[in-house]
Amino acid sequence: MIVFLYLIIIIIIxxxxxxxLKELxxxxxxxxYLVYFKK
Structure with a gap:
């Protein structure tokens, strides 16, 4: 059960x-700025 809770926390994080990352x-x-990264 404890491992299951850790998995849920990791998924949420x-x-x-x-x-x-999508917002950034x-x-x-x-x-x-991303135009420079595409080159």
């Missing part, structure tokens, strides 16, 4: 990290 890429994209 990964989802939050993915959301923050959206902010960078709107400012045009």
């Amino acid at each position: 990964l989802i939050k990290i993915q959301i923050t 890429t959206a902010i960078l994209w709107s400012k045009g």
Whole structure:
């Protein structure tokens, strides 16, 4: 049961990290910074 709780916590953290990465890429994209990374 304890292992199951740890798995749930890890999944929630990964989802939050993915959301923050999407927000960061959206902010960078709107400012045009990602154009430099695409080269």
